[in-house]
Amino acid sequence: MNHRVLVSRIVFSVGAALLGAAFALPLIWFVLAPFNAHADLDLALPAPPTLANFSRVFANGAAVGALLNSLLQAFGTVLLVATTATLAAYALARTTLRGKRAIEYVLLLFSSVVSGSAAMVPIFLIVNALGLIDTQLAVILVFAGGLLPTAMFILRDFIASIPRGYEESALVAGASQWRAFVDVVVPVLRPGVTIAAVWAFVQVWGGFLIPFVLLRSEQRMPASVEIYSFYSQAGTPIVPLLAAYSVLYSLPVIALYWYVNRKYGFRFFGGIKS
Amino acid sequence: MASIQLDKIGKSFGAVDTIREIDLAIGDGEFVCLLGPSGCGKTTTLRMIAGLEQPTRGSIRIGGRDVTCAQPKDRNIGMVFQDYALYPHMTIADNIAYPLKVRGVVEAARHEKAGEIAQVLHIDHLLDRLPAQISGGQQQRTSLARALVHPADAFLFDEPLSNLDARMRVEARAFLYHLQRSRGMTAVYVTHDQAEAMALSTRIAVMCAGDIVQYAPPLEIYRRPATTFVAGFVGDPPMNLVAVEAARSEHGITLRGAGLEVSPFASWLALDRALEHSDRITVGVRPEHLRIAKGDAGTNRLRGKLFANEAMGPESLVTLDLDGGVRVTARVFGDATVRIDGDAAFAFDTDRITLFDAQGVRIPGGAESSPN
Numbered sequence: 337m338n339h340r341v342l343v344s345r346i347v348f349s350v351g352a353a354l355l356g357a358a359f360a361l362p363l364i365w366f367v368l369a370p371f372n373a374h375a376d377l378d379l380a381l382p383a384p385p386t387l388a389n390f391s392r393v394f395a396n397g398a399a400v401g402a403l404l405n406s407l408l409q410a411f412g413t414v415l416l417v418a419t420t421a422t423l424a425a426y427a428l429a430r431t432t433l434r435g436k437r438a439i440e441y442v443l444l445l446f447s448s449v450v451s452g453s454a455a456m457v458p459i460f461l462i463v464n465a466l467g468l469i470d471t472q473l474a475v476i477l478v479f480a481g482g483l484l485p486t487a488m489f490i491l492r493d494f495i496a497s498i499p500r501g502y503e504e505s506a507l508v509a510g511a512s513q514w515r516a517f518v519d520v521v522v523p524v525l526r527p528g529v530t531i532a533a534v535w536a537f538v539q540v541w542g543g544f545l546i547p548f549v550l551l552r553s554e555q556r557m558p559a560s561v562e563i564y565s566f567y568s569q570a571g572t573p574i575v576p577l578l579a580a581y582s583v584l585y586s587l588p589v590i591a592l593y594w595y596v597n598r599k600y601g602f603r604f605f606g607g608i609k610s
Numbered sequence: 611m612a613s614i615q616l617d618k619i620g621k622s623f624g625a626v627d628t629i630r631e632i633d634l635a636i637g638d639g640e641f642v643c644l645l646g647p648s649g650c651g652k653t654t655t656l657r658m659i660a661g662l663e664q665p666t667r668g669s670i671r672i673g674g675r676d677v678t679c680a681q682p683k684d685r686n687i688g689m690v691f692q693d694y695a696l697y698p699h700m701t702i703a704d705n706i707a708y709p710l711k712v713r714g715v716v717e718a719a720r721h722e723k724a725g726e727i728a729q730v731l732h733i734d735h736l737l738d739r740l741p742a743q744i745s746g747g748q749q750q751r752t753s754l755a756r757a758l759v760h761p762a763d764a765f766l767f768d769e770p771l772s773n774l775d776a777r778m779r780v781e782a783r784a785f786l787y788h789l790q791r792s793r794g795m796t797a798v799y800v801t802h803d804q805a806e807a808m809a810l811s812t813r814i815a816v817m818c819a820g821d822i823v824q825y826a827p828p829l830e831i832y833r834r835p836a837t838t839f840v841a842g843f844v845g846d847p848p849m850n851l852v853a854v855e856a857a858r859s860e861h862g863i864t865l866r867g868a869g870l871e872v873s874p875f876a877s878w879l880a881l882d883r884a885l886e887h888s889d890r891i892t893v894g895v896r897p898e899h900l901r902i903a904k905g906d907a908g909t910n911r912l913r914g915k916l917f918a919n920e921a922m923g924p925e926s927l928v929t930l931d932l933d934g935g936v937r938v939t940a941r942v943f944g945d946a947t948v949r950i951d952g953d954a955a956f957a958f959d960t961d962r963i964t965l966f967d968a969q970g971v972r973i974p975g976g977a978e979s980s981p982n
Contacts, residue, residue: 501695504662507682508689509709509756523699
């Protein structure tokens with residue numbers, strides 16, 4: 337009996353350790369390789385550790401510009417999505433509109449389609465007809481359109497959890513509907529907006545297809561596309577530079593999660609249940 | 611301060627009439643309670659006065675001005691909500707000062723005003739805290755302070771004390787009474803607690819199923835309830851109601867029902883009219899007008915089996931089960947133990963009973979209307 341428990345413990349521990357290692361190894365590579373001037377796909381301690389990879393990446397103007405483009409697209413989209421989704425979600429949560437359920441259903445249905453690759457051809461045709469091909473605005477608009485419905489649903493549930501009494505007491509205190517919204521709903525809703533915004537940011541940051549299809553010139557490409565410039569013509573990666581660039585590319589997202597976690601703690605509530 | 615008039619106000623949600631047709635005139639400086647069980651439309655009525663709900667029919671005037679279609683912000687009212695509705699992200703000072711903020715008062719001035727009113731309500735030591743950091747009673751006072759900080763035409767209260775524990779409720783009630791009387795505020799107060807309504811009101815509007823059943827000063831409602839509904843709602847314990855049959859005899863009218871017998875008495879016009887329609891009458895008698903009968907014989911008796919004998923301290927509540935499954939309670943004053951056992955009887959005086967017709971409407975006149 338005791339013997340069997342011991343064996344099963346050992347088997348479990350070894351299994352879990354192997355599984356953990358399988359997940360940990362790429363991360364360790366991700367941390368070590370950027371500081372290794374001769375990094376390849378094997379795991380190796382950098383000897384000696386160096387920042388040479390980073391200085392070579394920073395010397396590459398297009399690669400640095402791409403990070404800035406990513407920031408521009410991400411912040412532009414987040415701003416647009418956060419504002420419009422808050423307003424739309426407020427209307428959805430608080431009004432008694434005829435056919436509201438149907439509208440919500442259609443929105444939810446299309447939200448997964450619009451930003452998906454299935455809609456890429458019509459999106460390209462529309463953007464082309466608008467004369468917006470190769471503009472950051474096109475990328476921001478298309479991303480925002482795709483993310484808006486889901487952001488609305490996240491926020492709608494947040495708003496539904498805010499007691500109506502808050503707004504009503506502001507109304508009888510003498511505030512207009514808009515004033516009550518700005519003074520009372522928006523501050524209370526801030527954690528919800530932050531979560532929707534971070535989510536939208538991450539979506540845009542990692543989005544490849546939309547900027548790849550809608551943009552032409554290299555100086556407008558975001559990092560998610562530009563990262564492929566660290567591949568040789570033959571398609572083999574230039575590993576040391578790719579590793580360094582990957583770290584730079586991940587930093588904003590890591591920083592963002594760190595900030596949100598510190599400010600609100602990572603609990604998902606509202607639309608996404610933990 | 612201002613008067614409030616509701617003129618033929620009605621509210622329908624779809625095909626359902628929540629409020630049928632209400633007329634209510636509230637004088638300047640009056641404290642009117644809308645009293646009724648849940649779902650009777652009292653909160654809807656209050657929300658229509660506040661402008662948070664749009665009436666389907668009729669008109670509302672505050673201070674003579676027609677505000678039926680006005681936004682809440684244009685009605686110049688102060689309101690206290692049942693759950694207080696304090697803004698969780700603002701300090702107590704900012705919460706109290708909010709009505710001044712939306713009116714464009716500069717920060718220093720509005721915080722000074724908030725400080726003054728907080729002092730009156732004894733919450734001035736909490737001004738820097740957030741609502742989540744203070745107790746329920748303090749939150750209640752904060753929400754009261756927010757309603758009072760700006761000189762409104764009328765103050766609306768939506769069950770403001772119902773979230774407090776029993777002891778604090780009585781304390782806050784007396785405080786509200788004093789505040790309203792000393793400031794001459796016009797107040798409309800929604801409650802389902804008849805004791806609150808009795809204690810605070812200058813007049814009570816008793817509501818039932820979207821109608822005002824009776825609108826009168828508290829003691830008038832207590833002495834002369836318009837219907838059996840009012841009689842059974844006001845008073846703690848409420849008025850005892852026993853269904854009887856009326857019969858005429860040579861000595862006058864006799865009333866007889868389950869365990870109850872009233873001595874013959876002379877009829878009067880209103881009673882005659884009621885008896886023309888039906889000889890079914892409901893006899894109402896307040897618990898304090900019943901006493902333990904010494905002997906079992908005679909009329910003006912309620913006979914039954916002892917159900918409960920509760921000594922409350924200053925009084926005892928003695929409950930009998932009558933024959934027809936009816937239960938009646940007597941309030942016996944004094945802190946002595948009431949000696950009563952098994953089969954027992956209550957006695958009452960004929961001039962202490964209230965009669966209701968077959969529809970449950972009070973039959974006016976008769977002995978009970980004499981002032982004593």
